[in-house]
Amino acid sequence: MSDHPLAQPADTLKNYLVAVRKLTAAANASLYVPATDADGVELLLHECGRAAIPELLDTAVAAHSAAALQARESPTAVNRLGDFVEVFTSADPQASLLKIHLSAVDPMFRAQPPRTSLQLPAPVAWLGLKFNGQPPPQLTAAAEASAGQWIGWSIASGFHFAWNQLRAANLQQDPVSLLPGRDEFQVQLKATMATARKSGQLFGLALLNPDDFGLINNRLGREQGDRALRELGAQLCSALRDTDSLFRYGGAVFGLILQMSSREEAQAAAERIRQTLAKQALIDGAIRLGISVGLAIFNGEQDSDVSVDDLIRRADRALNTAKLSGGSQTVVWESSSQLSMIQNFDRLSGIFTADTAKDYRNMQLLWDMVAVISSQANTAAMAQDFVDRLCVTFKPRQVALCLLGENDEFQVQAFALNAPGRQAPGQGKVRALKLSEKRRLLLQRASQSLRPERGRLAPDSGPADSANTFLAYAIPLLVENKTSLGCIYIDGQEPAFTLGSSDIIFLAALANQMAVALDRVRLGETLRQSKEQESRQLKVEVRGLRNALQQSRMVYRSPQMQAVLDVVRRIAPTDVTVLVTGESGTGKEVLARTIHEQSKRKQQAFVTVDCGAIPQSLIDAELFGHVKGAYTGAQEASKGRIAQAEGGTLFLDEIGELPLEVQTKLLRFVQEREFTAVGATHSRQIDVRIVAATNRDLALESQAGRFRQDLYYRLQVVTLTSPPLRQRLDDILPLAYYFLEKFAVQNGSSARSLSPEAEAKLLQHNWPGNVRELQNRVLQAVIMSDAEEIDLPDLAPATGAPVTALSGVLPEPVAALPTRIPAAAAVVPPAKQPDRSSDPWGAIEQGLAQQVQMAMSQLNGKAWPLGRWLLADLVAAADDASAGNARQAAQILGMAETTFRRQLEKVRQEEAAGLLVRAPGWADFQPLLQQLVSAVRGSPGEDVIDRASQLLLQHVLGRVGENDKLGSALLGVTRPTYLRRKSLLDYA
Numbered sequence: 001m002s003d004h005p006l007a008q009p010a011d012t013l014k015n016y017l018v019a020v021r022k023l024t025a026a027a028n029a030s031l032y033v034p035a036t037d038a039d040g041v042e043l044l045l046h047e048c049g050r051a052a053i054p055e056l057l058d059t060a061v062a063a064h065s066a067a068a069l070q071a072r073e074s075p076t077a078v079n080r081l082g083d084f085v086e087v088f089t090s091a092d093p094q095a096s097l098l099k100i101h102l103s104a105v106d107p108m109f110r111a112q113p114p115r116t117s118l119q120l121p122a123p124v125a126w127l128g129l130k131f132n133g134q135p136p137p138q139l140t141a142a143a144e145a146s147a148g149q150w151i152g153w154s155i156a157s158g159f160h161f162a163w164n165q166l167r168a169a170n171l172q173q174d175p176v177s178l179l180p181g182r183d184e185f186q187v188q189l190k191a192t193m194a195t196a197r198k199s200g201q202l203f204g205l206a207l208l209n210p211d212d213f214g215l216i217n218n219r220l221g222r223e224q225g226d227r228a229l230r231e232l233g234a235q236l237c238s239a240l241r242d243t244d245s246l247f248r249y250g251g252a253v254f255g256l257i258l259q260m261s262s263r264e265e266a267q268a269a270a271e272r273i274r275q276t277l278a279k280q281a282l283i284d285g286a287i288r289l290g291i292s293v294g295l296a297i298f299n300g301e302q303d304s305d306v307s308v309d310d311l312i313r314r315a316d317r318a319l320n321t322a323k324l325s326g327g328s329q330t331v332v333w334e335s336s337s338q339l340s341m342i343q344n345f346d347r348l349s350g351i352f353t354a355d356t357a358k359d360y361r362n363m364q365l366l367w368d369m370v371a372v373i374s375s376q377a378n379t380a381a382m383a384q385d386f387v388d389r390l391c392v393t394f395k396p397r398q399v400a401l402c403l404l405g406e407n408d409e410f411q412v413q414a415f416a417l418n419a420p421g422r423q424a425p426g427q428g429k430v431r432a433l434k435l436s437e438k439r440r441l442l443l444q445r446a447s448q449s450l451r452p453e454r455g456r457l458a459p460d461s462g463p464a465d466s467a468n469t470f471l472a473y474a475i476p477l478l479v480e481n482k483t484s485l486g487c488i489y490i491d492g493q494e495p496a497f498t499l500g501s502s503d504i505i506f507l508a509a510l511a512n513q514m515a516v517a518l519d520r521v522r523l524g525e526t527l528r529q530s531k532e533q534e535s536r537q538l539k540v541e542v543r544g545l546r547n548a549l550q551q552s553r554m555v556y557r558s559p560q561m562q563a564v565l566d567v568v569r570r571i572a573p574t575d576v577t578v579l580v581t582g583e584s585g586t587g588k589e590v591l592a593r594t595i596h597e598q599s600k601r602k603q604q605a606f607v608t609v610d611c612g613a614i615p616q617s618l619i620d621a622e623l624f625g626h627v628k629g630a631y632t633g634a635q636e637a638s639k640g641r642i643a644q645a646e647g648g649t650l651f652l653d654e655i656g657e658l659p660l661e662v663q664t665k666l667l668r669f670v671q672e673r674e675f676t677a678v679g680a681t682h683s684r685q686i687d688v689r690i691v692a693a694t695n696r697d698l699a700l701e702s703q704a705g706r707f708r709q710d711l712y713y714r715l716q717v718v719t720l721t722s723p724p725l726r727q728r729l730d731d732i733l734p735l736a737y738y739f740l741e742k743f744a745v746q747n748g749s750s751a752r753s754l755s756p757e758a759e760a761k762l763l764q765h766n767w768p769g770n771v772r773e774l775q776n777r778v779l780q781a782v783i784m785s786d787a788e789e790i791d792l793p794d795l796a797p798a799t800g801a802p803v804t805a806l807s808g809v810l811p812e813p814v815a816a817l818p819t820r821i822p823a824a825a826a827v828v829p830p831a832k833q834p835d836r837s838s839d840p841w842g843a844i845e846q847g848l849a850q851q852v853q854m855a856m857s858q859l860n861g862k863a864w865p866l867g868r869w870l871l872a873d874l875v876a877a878a879d880d881a882s883a884g885n886a887r888q889a890a891q892i893l894g895m896a897e898t899t900f901r902r903q904l905e906k907v908r909q910e911e912a913a914g915l916l917v918r919a920p921g922w923a924d925f926q927p928l929l930q931q932l933v934s935a936v937r938g939s940p941g942e943d944v945i946d947r948a949s950q951l952l953l954q955h956v957l958g959r960v961g962e963n964d965k966l967g968s969a970l971l972g973v974t975r976p977t978y979l980r981r982k983s984l985l986d987y988a
Contacts, residue, residue, distance in 0.1 A: 100159055205297075386514055438458075473504070483897070483901065579692050601689060650691070652691070780795075895945065
């Protein structure tokens with residue numbers, strides 16, 4: 001580790017606190033520096049090991065106190081020490097809280113500073129001072145304005161100096177590995193080489209890199225990757241001697257300077273370090289990586305002409321040779337071997353070249369690329385910004401980004417010219433690049449070979465002699481290193497323009513990132529349009545399904561109901577008043593709604609008034625409405641339920657419950673279609689059809705004087721009687737299956753059929769509550785059952801009463817009725833078991849239901865990631881069915897080829913790493929996926945994975961309910977993704 005004098009930044013600030021305490025004669029001092037953002041550094045130091053004042057007790061209290069003071073609109077400072085410091089009153093009368101304004105001391109704090117490994121503070125810091133008695137006069141409101149200016153200046157200037165020392169010390173250290181960084185490595189290596197030349201000694205330079213380190217970031221995330229680097233750095237420190245030096249060279253590459261007396265000793269030391277690291281695990285024992293080491297020996301007597309860059313290149317080529325040879329070995333650079341011809345293997349070596357100026361240029365371009373990708377939302381603007389930046393950075397003659405279009409023809413997407421009079425970047429094109437035959441051939445070679453190509457081309461005009469030829473490069477734009485979207489074309493005149501091997505490697509890496517960004521934008525737009533269309537269609541379908549489920553349907557099979565419906569068809573087109581009679585729960589409102597839906601008024605309102613549910617004192621106003629101030633509490637006018645039904649149908653349910661005084665007013669309305677609102681002075685005529693319903697015998701009620709006889713005669717122009725359920729046995733099972741299907745969809749249940757025993761018991765019951773009782777009993781069974789078939793115990797009442805409660809055997813023989821109801825008009829049939837050969841999707845749905853059920857029964861603290869298994873096996877099945885042809889496999893699954901390639905590669909990596917081990921029961925489901933892929937192969941186009949995932953989601957929702965954590969685990973996705981998919985089902 002570095003012995004830099006500023007390597008202990010906390011000491012610098014503590015010394016500052018000691019100086020402040022002495023300056024102000026305080027007994028104790030504390031310093032709080034807020035974080036600039038979520039990733040910044042928050043510091044709280046106490047000079048005597050404890051808090052000076054209650055406002056700086058800990059970081060949470062300090063942050064709250066600072067935010068509270070900042071949020072106050074009016075100034076709360078009791079004194080200002082010049083332009084530098086404000087003094088605030090503390091809760092401790094013997095203490096003061098000072099706010100230091102850094103911007104008043106150093107103008108650099110007024111602008112946003114560059115981002116470093118340690119964030120600069122906000123323009124303020126907070127200083128707490130505790131005194132033995134009252135604070136000094138300079139820190140009180142009674143002090144003169146100028147009394148404490150020199151103290152304020154001293155406090156602010158001292159902190160500014162200490163904080164800059166802290167920043168300088170931090171910049172020397174790599175923030176991830178906590179090791180000295182690349183700058184110190186260059187300085188130390190140069191100094192070691194100079195010492196070795198003077199003394200004629202020998203030392204070794206080793207570059208160490210863990211094999212396949214990128215898998216950690218891909219599998220576990222960047223945060224775990226940084227943790228692995230820190231742990232690896234700590235292990236290296238333990239394995240080195242005091243005379244050796246360790247640095248982070250860049251990325252996952254570490255640099256080691258080994259002080260040795262011989263070549264053999266250096267090689268043995270490097271191999272010992274490699275073996276030691278290979279035996280140790282990272283991230284709590286979860287990861288174990290192989291280590292590759294490249295070693296270069298510097299002999300002070302023999303290598304007098306070897307520079308720092310030369311020595312780094314030797315070690316780099318040795319490291320790349322170790323990787324090309326399979327990794328997990330130590331390779332020593334030899335001048336007589338092929339190592340001197342090896343080019344850089346790792347992309348990182350193309351970015352970090354040991355040339356500080358070139359490294360800075362490359363990193364600046366990378367930073368610009370991030371800005372381009374994040375700020376541009378369309379392909380054309382992103383491509384133009386990209387070529388503009390390449391033109392400014394590499395200063396070629398011209399740069400173009402060419403994309404492959406139809407018939408594999410190159411089309412210039414963006415162009416930049418580096419010549420006198422050229423356009424400034426971003427100001428549009430002067431002209432497009434002419435794709436001559438030679439340029440097209442160069443682009444085609446690069447696109448087909450999937451690697452950069454170079455050629456010498458003649459100019460577009462003028463003599464084609466050697467003085468006028470220029471170097472041209474074509475860099476392919478690769479997605480997943482397998483598919484070319486096009487090429488970057490760049491050329492220039494020698495010797496002013498030439499690209500070295502590191503430049504080409506860097507451009508290739510940059511081109512691949514741009515290709516991914518361009519592909520993502522293009523696919524994102526396509527996906528967005530597709531998802532919008534699917535979402536609109538899905539919402540329409542769900543809305544239609546919901547409306548269908550919410551609306552009552554006439555489900556019947558009996559001749560009794562057929563006779564009633566024959567009358568309905570005759571009277572519905574007319575405007576006659578209808579009276580519907582029948583026991584409670586027989587479906588009188590359903591009959592009334594059916595009359596409305598088959599009438600010419602079906603597009604208008606259907607308004608229901610439950611006459612038995614409205615208090616008698618409010619029935620008059622509820623029906624006919626009232627004007628403002630008509631009675632106490634009538635602060636606003638109301639038009640009433642009758643007026644709401646204008647043009648439509650008014651359904652008066654349980655009309656026998658109306659008080660006699662209201663019946664009188666209703667009689668006039670039924671006869672004349674005219675009424676007067678409560679408190680109004682004039683009547684209103686309205687066009688509405690009246691359908692009334694009652695479970696009483698209104699003829700007997702009128703004879704007893706409880707119902708107006710004249711109103712009864714006005715209502716019973718046509719009378720319909722809804723027969724009780726016990727008189728229409730043929731309707732019991734059709735109704736039961738209708739309710740079963742309806743409630744299963746609404747509650748996400750897998751129940752779809754009734755057992756023969758359950759059907760027989762339903763037919764034997766007397767059903768005193770009629771259809772309403774049947775509906776509630778089926779709803780209870782759907783909620784309580786976890787199986788696909790409702791059995792006899794599921795129909796037991798929720799109170800725990802025995803199943804025999806379904807009693808009341810009827811004289812009709814049960815054997816005369818079928819145990820399964822065939823499909824018929826207006827009847828909802830039970831779901832049948834799907835045939836795998838004729839209905840592959842039905843088999844998939846049934847199989848997924850079984851898998852969810854097994855997963856729920858075997859949680860054991862961890863859910864099976866069924867969604868990940870489903871995706872992986874569908875991708876693998878499509879790959880097998882197409883014999884490895886990615887385009888055909890993508891067409892089978894209904895996805896883009898690039899997406900399929902990416903998913904297939906991900907599946908292979910995860911399976912190779914052992915991340916997709918299936919449960920034993922999953923093997924029974926995999927043949928269904930293969931059959932599905934074979935079945936849809938002849939009619940591609942449907943998004944198979946999306947549909948299968950939707951089916952799985954529906955079954956998961958039916959089992960986990962609102963347990964989103966368990967649901968996301970079963971789908972193998974993050975919780976936000978699960979919630980988004982859940983919302984698309986529109987079950988909210």
